[in-house]
Amino acid sequence: MKFRKKMSRAISRFFLWLFMVVLATVVLVGGVTLFFYQKAGVQTLPSAQAFLNDVELQVNGYQWTVPILGGVTQKNLTQTEDLTMQDLGTFDKQPVLALPQTMRKDCTTKMTVTNETGETVFAGSAEEFESFSFVQNGQYETKLRIYWPPFNGKPTGGYFYQFRFRLDLKSEIAISATSVYQGDVIAVSVTGLPQGAEMQVETELGAVHPVARFDKMMAYIPVAYNRADKKYPIKVTAGGYTQEFEVEVLYNPFKKINLPTDTLSGSDAAVQQYQQIVRPLYETWSDQVMWSAVFQSPVEQPNDGVVLSDYGNFEYIGDRTKPARNIGITFKCHSDKPVIAPAGGTVAFAGNLELTRGLVIIEHGAGVKSYLYHIGTVDVKTGDTVQAGDIVGKTTELLQFDMRIGNQTINPNLAMNGKNGLFWR
Numbered sequence: 001m002k003f004r005k006k007m008s009r010a011i012s013r014f015f016l017w018l019f020m021v022v023l024a025t026v027v028l029v030g031g032v033t034l035f036f037y038q039k040a041g042v043q044t045l046p047s048a049q050a051f052l053n054d055v056e057l058q059v060n061g062y063q064w065t066v067p068i069l070g071g072v073t074q075k076n077l078t079q080t081e082d083l084t085m086q087d088l089g090t091f092d093k094q095p096v097l098a099l100p101q102t103m104r105k106d107c108t109t110k111m112t113v114t115n116e117t118g119e120t121v122f123a124g125s126a127e128e129f130e131s132f133s134f135v136q137n138g139q140y141e142t143k144l145r146i147y148w149p150p151f152n153g154k155p156t157g158g159y160f161y162q163f164r165f166r167l168d169l170k171s172e173i174a175i176s177a178t179s180v181y182q183g184d185v186i187a188v189s190v191t192g193l194p195q196g197a198e199m200q201v202e203t204e205l206g207a208v209h210p211v212a213r214f215d216k217m218m219a220y221i222p223v224a225y226n227r228a229d230k231k232y233p234i235k236v237t238a239g240g241y242t243q244e245f246e247v248e249v250l251y252n253p254f255k256k257i258n259l260p261t262d263t264l265s266g267s268d269a270a271v272q273q274y275q276q277i278v279r280p281l282y283e284t285w286s287d288q289v290m291w292s293a294v295f296q297s298p299v300e301q302p303n304d305g306v307v308l309s310d311y312g313n314f315e316y317i318g319d320r321t322k323p324a325r326n327i328g329i330t331f332k333c334h335s336d337k338p339v340i341a342p343a344g345g346t347v348a349f350a351g352n353l354e355l356t357r358g359l360v361i362i363e364h365g366a367g368v369k370s371y372l373y374h375i376g377t378v379d380v381k382t383g384d385t386v387q388a389g390d391i392v393g394k395t396t397e398l399l400q401f402d403m404r405i406g407n408q409t410i411n412p413n414l415a416m417n418g419k420n421g422l423f424w425r
Contacts, residue, residue: 046102064157086163176424183411187421206408222408225312254312270354282407289365291343294418305333328402373400
């Protein structure tokens, strides 16, 4: 009897002890959990520090789930978004977004940009925004979401941002020279042009065709041999901005020479055939610039050919008293020698005409073309792509080398020595 009472008391004491241990454990775990629960605040979340063009973005709201003690429990941290729109001011360059440095590779972003009329101009990820360019100035409103997915017991959730900014992109317009000689080329460049915006050049010197080159827009203006030596206005409009230049064309003392016969003459029918085929090409151009170095002579000098008459020369032919003008370079050649492409480009025409015999016209980009006449054998066809130095035909006793931008002639010598606007950057 006494033994049973002792056993009963021992068992009671054991269960009391066990209860106290469990209670202490629960209190301890609960206390620790409560401690860490209370400690789990916004200071434990990943950094929200993001920037647009070095202006820090303010968090407009957030929603997070924070695991406590490895996920034993969790705490929700929430700040509801409101209508507050952070004003970032005015930017004069394309906006660049810098995300928080705490972001992991598995984080996702969502960004929406609307213009003043409420039209969505961009919707996508922050990564896609890196390659986006605004096409016009004005005010824009942006919503940005950054989300951290579940990962190894880390907080899960994201930040919300709402901000506006005004875009006032200013294109920088530059010109290669303010005074040039007859036969030269003037280059105009525009940097900082919004994507999709156009560059326009107004000048009486000749039609130009702006192209993308050197991370900017470029236009090449011809100054023909017969332009009067005076000052010419050039008006450039880009991205809503206009700048006017005045360029002085200087007199070039071209030589006077005597020739026994005309190097380019023919019947009215031959002239008409030439005009019908060649003149329409004055209005064509490629947006791809295909020259990267100085132009080459179309014949090897002096072994295969020498200059008979140069660009702009006053040519007194036979007993004529009124001179003609040379719009290119005339070479006196040995027959059946290689004629090469002066620079890379696309063959705009290749064939034989009554006026010119073999004729190869190469488009180099932006309307800049080489014209090679009096070829004996033409070795290329229209549409071919050629590189500088490629053989396009064989010589006869003469070779005429002209260069034009649109319908205006330019001095091939300057292209061959790299001293005109075609090489300005």
